[in-house]
Amino acid sequence: MKLDYHPLGDTGIQLVFGSEISEETNQKIRMFAEDLNNHPIDGVVEWVPAYTTLTIYYLPNKISYGVLQEKLEAMSEQQHGREAASASLVYIIPTYYGDEGSDLSFVAEHNSMSEDDVINVHANKDYLIYMMGFVPGFPYLGGMPEDIATPRRVDPRAEILPGSVGIAGSQTGIYPLESPGGWQIIGRTPVKLYDPSSEEPILLESGHYLRFVSINKEKYKEIEEAIKRGEYVVQTEEKKVG
Amino acid sequence: MSDAIFKVTKPGLLTTIQDHGRVGYQQYGIVVSGAMDSFAMNIANFLVGNKSNEAVLEVTVMGPKLAIMGNAVIAICGGNLSPKVNGEKVQMWKSFEVNEGDTLEFGQPLEGARAYISLAGGFDLPFVMGSKSTYLKAGIGGLEGRALEKGDVLYGTGTISGKSGRALHRDKVPTYSKEMEIRVVMGPHHHTFSEEVVQTFLSSTYEVTPKSDRMGFRVEGPKLVHETSADIISEAIPLGGIQVPANGQPIILMADRQTTGGYTRIATVISGDIPYLSQAMPGCKIRFREVSVEEAQEKYENNDRLIRTLEKVSSLR
Numbered sequence: 001m002k003l004d005y006h007p008l009g010d011t012g013i014q015l016v017f018g019s020e021i022s023e024e025t026n027q028k029i030r031m032f033a034e035d036l037n038n039h040p041i042d043g044v045v046e047w048v049p050a051y052t053t054l055t056i057y058y059l060p061n062k063i064s065y066g067v068l069q070e071k072l073e074a075m076s077e078q079q080h081g082r083e084a085a086s087a088s089l090v091y092i093i094p095t096y097y098g099d100e101g102s103d104l105s106f107v108a109e110h111n112s113m114s115e116d117d118v119i120n121v122h123a124n125k126d127y128l129i130y131m132m133g134f135v136p137g138f139p140y141l142g143g144m145p146e147d148i149a150t151p152r153r154v155d156p157r158a159e160i161l162p163g164s165v166g167i168a169g170s171q172t173g174i175y176p177l178e179s180p181g182g183w184q185i186i187g188r189t190p191v192k193l194y195d196p197s198s199e200e201p202i203l204l205e206s207g208h209y210l211r212f213v214s215i216n217k218e219k220y221k222e223i224e225e226a227i228k229r230g231e232y233v234v235q236t237e238e239k240k241v242g
Numbered sequence: 243m244s245d246a247i248f249k250v251t252k253p254g255l256l257t258t259i260q261d262h263g264r265v266g267y268q269q270y271g272i273v274v275s276g277a278m279d280s281f282a283m284n285i286a287n288f289l290v291g292n293k294s295n296e297a298v299l300e301v302t303v304m305g306p307k308l309a310i311m312g313n314a315v316i317a318i319c320g321g322n323l324s325p326k327v328n329g330e331k332v333q334m335w336k337s338f339e340v341n342e343g344d345t346l347e348f349g350q351p352l353e354g355a356r357a358y359i360s361l362a363g364g365f366d367l368p369f370v371m372g373s374k375s376t377y378l379k380a381g382i383g384g385l386e387g388r389a390l391e392k393g394d395v396l397y398g399t400g401t402i403s404g405k406s407g408r409a410l411h412r413d414k415v416p417t418y419s420k421e422m423e424i425r426v427v428m429g430p431h432h433h434t435f436s437e438e439v440v441q442t443f444l445s446s447t448y449e450v451t452p453k454s455d456r457m458g459f460r461v462e463g464p465k466l467v468h469e470t471s472a473d474i475i476s477e478a479i480p481l482g483g484i485q486v487p488a489n490g491q492p493i494i495l496m497a498d499r500q501t502t503g504g505y506t507r508i509a510t511v512i513s514g515d516i517p518y519l520s521q522a523m524p525g526c527k528i529r530f531r532e533v534s535v536e537e538a539q540e541k542y543e544n545n546d547r548l549i550r551t552l553e554k555v556s557s558l559r
Contacts, residue, residue, distance in 0.1 A: 006430035008480040009510030010538035014430055021475060033269075046266045048478035050502060055478035057268075060513075060539040061546045132271040133476065133502030136380050140476070176271075177380060196370050196382045202270035 003076055005069050008055065013068060015054045021142065026130055029054050030207030031079060034086065041071055049206045050131045051140070088239040090126055090209040093174070095165050096220040097123075097187035104186045107150045107167060118186065119214050121148045122172065126209040126239065137176035137194030137202045141210060144172045156182035163189045165212065187212070190224040191234055209239050244366040244397040246311040250390050254306035254348065258376040259367060259384035260497075261297040267371055268478065268501040275375040275383065278456060278497050278520035279356050281416070282320030284549055286360035288556040289317035289337040290404040294549065296364040297374035299390075301357040303523070305348020306390060310340045315362040315404030321354020321418060321521050336409035337362075354418035354521035362404025366397040377498065378456075408556070414548070418521040425533045425541070426484065426509035431474065434506050435486075439466050443508055444530055448492065452524040456498040458485075459519070461528060465490035472506055479503040482511030482519075484530075496520070512538035514545050 004016035015032070018025040029049045036047055036056070043062025048055045058068055097119045098104035108115045127141040134140075149170040157180060160166070164175045166183030175181065176194035189212075193203045204210065215223070226232035250257075260283065263276025277283035277300055284294040299306075305323045317337040318325050325332050327346050332338060334357075340346060348357070367374045367385065376384030385394060432440055448463035472488040479485070483495040485505040494511060495503075497520075511519060512533065522528065533541075 007427055007510075007535045008430060009427050009482050009512055010535060010542050011513050012478075012480040012510070014477070046268055048268045048501060050477040051475045053477040055480070057480070060542045064539055065535045131476065131502065132269060133478075133500065134271060135500075136271045136273070138271050196380070201371055202267070202272070204270075206269065 003073075005072070007065055010060050010065070011057055013056050013058070013065065013072070015056070015072065016052060017054065018052045021051045021130065023128055023142070025052055026128060026207060030088075032075070033207070035075055035079065039075070041068065043068070048131075048133075050133075088208045089236045090211050090239050091204060092235040092237070093165075093189050093191055093210055093212050094215045094219065094223055095123065095187040095189045095212045096215050096217055097165075099188060099217075102186055102188075103150075103153065103166075103184035107148060107184050107186055110150045111148055113147075118148050121145050122167075122186065123212040123214045126211050127172065129204055129206050129208050129210055131206045132202070132204065135176060135179060136196075137204065139173060139193075139204050139206075139210060141172055144170055146170055150184050152182035153184060156180060157185075160185060161188065162194070163191065165189060188220070190220055190227055191232075192227065203234060245400050246395050247314050247361060247398045248346075248396040249309040249311050250306060250392055250394040250396075251309050251345070252307035252347075253390045253392055253394075254301060255304040256302040257306045257390040258300050258378070259297050259365060260300040260375045261373055262295040263375050263497065264371045264373045264377075264383075271501050272371060273377055273380070273498055273501060274481070275377040275456075276373070276497050277358065277375075279320050279358065279517040281517035281545070281549075282356070282358045283360075285335065285410050285552065286317045286319040286358045288552050289319070289335070289408045289410065290315050290360045290362040291402050291556060292360060292362065292364055294553060296360065297367065297384075298361075299359040299365075299396075301348065301359065303351050303355050305357060307345065307347040310342060310344040310346060311395065312398070313339065313341050314398060315339050315406050316346075317360045317408075318357055319360075319410070320357040322352040323354075323357045324349030324352055325357065333409070335415050337404060337406050339406040351523070355523045356520060361398050363399045363402040366399045379498070410552075416518065418518065420523070420525070421527045421529075422518065422522060423529050423531055424515050424519055425512045425538065426482075426530050427512060427535055427538055428509045428532055429507075431506040432508050434469055434471075435466060435508060436469055440508070442466065443492075444532055446529075448528045448530070450522045450524050450526040450528065454522075454524060456496055458496050458499060459494040459522065461492050461494065463491070466492065466508065468506065473504055474506055476502050476504040479507070480510055482513065482516055483507045484509045484511065494519070512541060514538065514541040
């Protein structure tokens with residue numbers, strides 16, 4: 001595969017895998033990141049996968065731009081014809097839809113359907129985590145059906161609680177930490193996407209999938225308590241291909 | 243054994259704990275943060291006998307007033323914000339001793355915008371994701387994830403006693419001008435602008451506006467008009483990246499930048515010029531000069547060599 005390379009100043013290099021957002025491009029980026037992880041290049045500090053690009057940050061006193069580009073080109077050649085990266089995971093996100101003060105009714109009305117219909121469309125499907133960013137632990141998810149697309153709120157909320165599940169246009173996402181925002185909030189998960197005090201502060205990873213599963217208020221409380229006791233483990237399953 | 247060293251009498255405009263920042267978490271959306279002027283931070287640490295990445299206090303424009311609670315060796319580097327001990331001016335870029343009962347305070351900002359106070363042995367604060375840096379937006383690192391407030395007490399680790407009177411050679415002390423030439427590597431999106439607009443960017447003067455902070459410096463000058471759109475599909479954004487939103491006025495991405503962004507970037511400031519740029523006050527005039535990646539990396543090597551030499555010298559004594 002022929003990639004485009006661009007320098008980002010003297011400490012970054014950007015690899016361009018395509019010009020459009022697609023699952024296929026995402027898988028290529030994921031495979032490349034996996035190779036970087038399995039075959040470390042001396043001087044490479046970290047990398048950031050995005051929709052169509054992979055950005056690699058490095059130390060120029062360890063490796064020059066030219067040498068790094070050559071190594072990356074060689075890495076890209078070796079991937080040629082390889083099937084895919086290792087299996088993707090699906091993170092199961094228990095979500096209590098439509099709590100008091102939520103925008104679930106607005107989303108339902110906007111799309112001329114019942115609240116239950118909105119939940120049925122939103123839950124039980126696998127969303128690809130294209131990239132992480134915006135705020136710590138925020139997943140950019142792809143694949144929400146247009147049936148429930150809803151514009152942002154006219155008056156953004158000053159405070160959105162962590163774990164809030166929302167819709168903005170044809171995007172859906174989860175707020176990892178308290179912040180202001182204009183998303184239509186349709187539910188909330190007790191699962192922590194971001195916990196700075198934890199060994200693994202971020203739950204999700206790009207290239208994997210996420211599935212919302214509808215729970216009731218009692219179950220929400222139960223999981224919330226279990227998380228507090230440190231007894232809750234987020235469920236994952238292997239993504240079935242095809 | 244940790245000892246109380248500073249008690250905050252006045253917090254100053256924005257005083258935070260910073261080190262080299264959070265490395266390795268950008269793919270999860272964790273902002274890097276860290277000292278804006280990493281050169282001044284490194285030197286401040288060497289002068290007191292610390293490792294270069296020890297956390298220091300970053301002082302912004304109007305400095306704090308600190309009551310000294312215990313004897314310690316400290317150094318102040320970076321912008322000259324008129325530091326004084328017990329009302330007497332102190333020499334910057336040189337380690338010195340402070341004693342219980344002393345008062346360290348700052349006066350008028352004379353040159354530059356940010357000063358760094360290092361403490362021999364470092365501050366006794368927890369690491370969050372490998373760093374003590376304060377990131378205000380997410381409320382992590384430093385002292386409870388926030389800027390210093392009146393009444394706060396900072397503790398030292400007491401692991402290094404330090405040595406006073408160590409100074410950086412006068413020739414190596416940077417001066418911060420109100421007119422800066424900042425070197426950039428073009429791209430990655432310079433081709434989305436016409437050749438004429440690229441020339442405008444490289445030949446005009448841009449002024450640092452008051453809407454400049456640890457996240458980014460907004461500069462103002464001749465408008466950079468996009469050929470098509472200001473927006474791109476979101477991608478990782480580097481330190482020093484120069485974003486051009488739809489209004490055509492550049493934003494230079496600094497220490498607290500987000501990890502990803504969706505605006506075209508015309509160029510990237512070379513890492514060797516970031517410390518210098520960090521000292522720009524609002525009103526400062528900037529001209530951008532194009533260099534090749536190779537030139538930028540040569541500059542990086544030179545800086546790195548200087549830092550290593552100083553590190554060696556400071557660990558010998």
